[in-house]
Amino acid sequence: MVNVMKKLVYILLLTTTFLTLSFNFSKLFDSHRHVHSNKEILESYLTNLVSFHTQTSNNDANQKALRWIVEQLRPLNLKFEYHQYNNSNSLTITTKNTTKPKVWLVAHIDVVSGDEMLFQAKKLDNKLYGRGVYDMKMAIACYMLLMRELGHQTNEHDIGIMITTDEETGGANGVKSLLQEGYSSDVAFLPDGGFDWKFEEMAKGVVQVKLTSYGCAAHGSLPSKGDNAINKLMSALNDINQMFEKEKSKDSSYYSTSNVGMITGGTAVNQVPDYAEACVDIRFTPEMTADQVLAKVVEITKKYDNVLAESTMLAAPRQVDVHQECFQKFSHLALLKYNIEVGSVFSHGASDARFFSEKDIPVLVIAPKGGQHHADKEWVDLDDLERFYEVMKAWVLEVS
Ligand SMILES: [Zn+2]
Numbered sequence: 223m224v225n226v227m228k229k230l231v232y233i234l235l236l237t238t239t240f241l242t243l244s245f246n247f248s249k250l251f252d253s254h255r256h257v258h259s260n261k262e263i264l265e266s267y268l269t270n271l272v273s274f275h276t277q278t279s280n281n282d283a284n285q286k287a288l289r290w291i292v293e294q295l296r297p298l299n300l301k302f303e304y305h306q307y308n309n310s311n312s313l314t315i316t317t318k319n320t321t322k323p324k325v326w327l328v329a330h331i332d333v334v335s336g337d338e339m340l341f342q343a344k345k346l347d348n349k350l351y352g353r354g355v356y357d358m359k360m361a362i363a364c365y366m367l368l369m370r371e372l373g374h375q376t377n378e379h380d381i382g383i384m385i386t387t388d389e390e391t392g393g394a395n396g397v398k399s400l401l402q403e404g405y406s407s408d409v410a411f412l413p414d415g416g417f418d419w420k421f422e423e424m425a426k427g428v429v430q431v432k433l434t435s436y437g438c439a440a441h442g443s444l445p446s447k448g449d450n451a452i453n454k455l456m457s458a459l460n461d462i463n464q465m466f467e468k469e470k471s472k473d474s475s476y477y478s479t480s481n482v483g484m485i486t487g488g489t490a491v492n493q494v495p496d497y498a499e500a501c502v503d504i505r506f507t508p509e510m511t512a513d514q515v516l517a518k519v520v521e522i523t524k525k526y527d528n529v530l531a532e533s534t535m536l537a538a539p540r541q542v543d544v545h546q547e548c549f550q551k552f553s554h555l556a557l558l559k560y561n562i563e564v565g566s567v568f569s570h571g572a573s574d575a576r577f578f579s580e581k582d583i584p585v586l587v588i589a590p591k592g593g594q595h596h597a598d599k600e601w602v603d604l605d606d607l608e609r610f611y612e613v614m615k616a617w618v619l620e621v622s
Pocket residue numbers: 330357358389414
């Protein structure tokens with residue numbers, strides 16, 4: 223009887239083991255059946271990234287987002303390093319212990335501000351909408367997937383990922399500082415322009431100036447007794463605008479422009495104002511340098527008594543030869559894989575790419591289909607993002 227009992231227990235144990243095993247196997251197969259496609263992973267990473275309120279000024283959210291990225295990739299054999307310049311945070315991830323990998327994959331995680339709702343990505347007709355989906359958290363999603371796909375083979379390549387949090391306010395404490403500190407590479411990749419598969423071949427420079435005008439107050443009924451600060455400022459602004467108006471006569475639609483974005487002055491209608499100020503945003507083509515543009519503005523203000531100009535931001539224009547081998551490799555892969563013909567474009571805005579160009583590091587600025595960056599309907603096409611990812615991956619594996 224005891225023996226029969228023993229046998230029964232034994233059979234019971236075997237059955238349970240078998241059941242547990244088969245249950246685990248079925249779970250395993252089940253999870254295999256539900257294996258996520260690259261497109262699904264990109265969408266999931268991107269949706270998570272959008273949920274962080276990473277406006278440039280929100281240090282806390284930026285830090286949290288960087289930490290989240292590290293958490294996702296921690297199981298892989300990678301070197302993670304946090305950086306901080308003037309309170310602005312950055313993250314570098316490298317497959318080898320180096321500050322000079324063969325290629326830097328670069329992105330900024332900071333975004334311009336937007337309605338609360340925009341921080342919840344929404345999918346509609348294969349497009350993902352939300353703040354930063356295109357500018358430029360989609361790139362970070364691609365870089366994360368690349369590492370995940372490489373898995374434990376990451377060290378067979380020499381790749382770096384550079385994520386900064388201050389591009390929307392100029393990039394001085396992110397990419398600029400890192401490159402100044404000696405971070406470098408043979409080539410860089412930065413999908414912050416060159417929209418819809420067009421290499422950014424040229425990008426305008428930026429000079430932002432603040433003009434201050436000092437006058438002398440008097441009663442509004444006796445303007446000749448005073449020195450009107452607003453009048454002088456308006457004349458100087460007019461001269462600046464006219465100087466750039468002349469640029470329009472060129473045949474191309476690519477010319478330098480000026481925009482008076484802010485103006486303040488005066489405190490009472492019946493008073494001659496003794497102070498006024500304005501801010502001007504100048505975008506210029508690569509025929510000039512930032513210093514030359516600033517010198518022209520200063521020259522204009524010198525015509526007026528006590529009107530002063532100081533620059534609040536200077537960014538060099540950028541011009542790149544897209545016939546270089548590293549660009550051609552990418553174009554070739556896009557054509558080969560998806561029959562996409564990569565074009566080129568002149569950009570009106572500036573990006574962190576200029577810091578790489580200043581160091582003579584070729585930087586590919588190109589992006590998939592998307593649009594409305596900085597606007598409420600910012601979107602990225604998820605199918606195209608997956609194609610973009612596959613081409614980028616193939617290119618990175620070739621250059622690293
Ligand atoms: Zn951007």
